[in-house]
Amino acid sequence: MKSEAIQKLMLKEDSRFLSDMTRKLNYRPTAIREGYEREFRAGMASEPVDYKKDNVGRRQANLWLLKLEAQK
Helix, strand or coil: CCHHHHHHHCCHHHHHHHHHHHHHCCCCHHHHHHHHHHHHHHHHHHCCCHHHHHHHHHHHHHHHHHHHHHHC
8 A cells, every 4th residue: 555545544633643743753754654654554454354444554553653752
């Protein structure tokens, strides 16, 4: 799944959260976006039920961002 596909799955709140966290964290913005997308895809791949995939991917990606923040 390409970056554009993940962006289409993201809710307005996801985009806002990702932008806020990118500003907060002292990492390259592209590294944060790539990590977020990687985690989103991994979460989706781990869920066997199709209609749950988006939410599982979203949750895993957002938890990853929160862990980055906690390590800061």
